[in-house]
Amino acid sequence: MDDILLPHYFADLEVNDEHFCLDEDSATPPRPERRHAREDQSKVFWKARRQKTREKAKEKRRADKLTDPNFAARQRAAHSLKDQWKDKSLHEIAFFGPHVVIDLSFQDRMDSKELSSVAAQILHAYGHHRRAERPLQLHVTSLVDAALDHLAKNVGFRSWKIFYHEEHFADVFEPESIVYMTGDSPDVLERLDESKVYIIGGISDNGNAMAGATYAEAKRLGLQTARLPIDRYMAVNKSCALNVNHVFEIVTDVARDGDWARAFERSIPARMRRPAAPGFTAPRQNGCDNLSNASSDGALDVSEPVVPSDCSEPAELSAARA
Numbered sequence: 199m200d201d202i203l204l205p206h207y208f209a210d211l212e213v214n215d216e217h218f219c220l221d222e223d224s225a226t227p228p229r230p231e232r233r234h235a236r237e238d239q240s241k242v243f244w245k246a247r248r249q250k251t252r253e254k255a256k257e258k259r260r261a262d263k264l265t266d267p268n269f270a271a272r273q274r275a276a277h278s279l280k281d282q283w284k285d286k287s288l289h290e291i292a293f294f295g296p297h298v299v300i301d302l303s304f305q306d307r308m309d310s311k312e313l314s315s316v317a318a319q320i321l322h323a324y325g326h327h328r329r330a331e332r333p334l335q336l337h338v339t340s341l342v343d344a345a346l347d348h349l350a351k352n353v354g355f356r357s358w359k360i361f362y363h364e365e366h367f368a369d370v371f372e373p374e375s376i377v378y379m380t381g382d383s384p385d386v387l388e389r390l391d392e393s394k395v396y397i398i399g400g401i402s403d404n405g406n407a408m409a410g411a412t413y414a415e416a417k418r419l420g421l422q423t424a425r426l427p428i429d430r431y432m433a434v435n436k437s438c439a440l441n442v443n444h445v446f447e448i449v450t451d452v453a454r455d456g457d458w459a460r461a462f463e464r465s466i467p468a469r470m471r472r473p474a475a476p477g478f479t480a481p482r483q484n485g486c487d488n489l490s491n492a493s494s495d496g497a498l499d500v501s502e503p504v505v506p507s508d509c510s511e512p513a514e515l516s517a518a519r520a
Contacts, residue, residue: 295392322443382413383423
């Protein structure tokens, strides 16, 4: 048989008139073996990553146990609440104020990968929501089309204790009660007000193509805006853009005890922080164990739960809940 020109990855093949055969001493393994090797490497990688995540969660709980004198009581309350949620429908649960809304109206400006990221962030936010000692009333608005498809990929999505709306948030809540939380706002959110509705933009924008979009939308609608007082308590990168779940965790924790510093310490990832300037000391709030001690100027009082009102949601979700 005449010489045959073969690709470089067949260099170790011995050619005869009958068939191709692989030299036993060849350094290039057959394709199935290489695929299995890659699969094994992937399994090892994800196993190590899950283990690292569990270790970080344990370290976080240990830190909370040392810094929070009410840690044990909060854990018991959270477990008790989780058990109660299993036996109650959405409208039977007594939520606390204020309302928090995840706005998905920007979905037309995101691709499939970005929408999947937003759906994952909502999943993480719901995990914190379920564990919260004082759960807030959580809404998701503009839940239609691609956003609904991506969120529905999460197991158990239809039974989550969340109020779903096909409508835009401006069609669900009174404009004067809305505060859109955006890092571009010139106004700082000093305290939470249970009569307000706080909007979180459901955006995943790794390329900063949508920088300033939430603030521009709020101004277009004539809504009040506010940004978290992060720079008063922590030094962060200028490009610090918190995920949906980070913002929701912070609002939930501050609604519980009014302590911004502790909420930021718990929820802002280390990769977004930078060394504080010399002499910088983060302020601590006094008398923030219970916000019912707050002044009567409209600041949040979480001593009483908010009984959820009737909220519309996509028809197919209503049918699924029934």
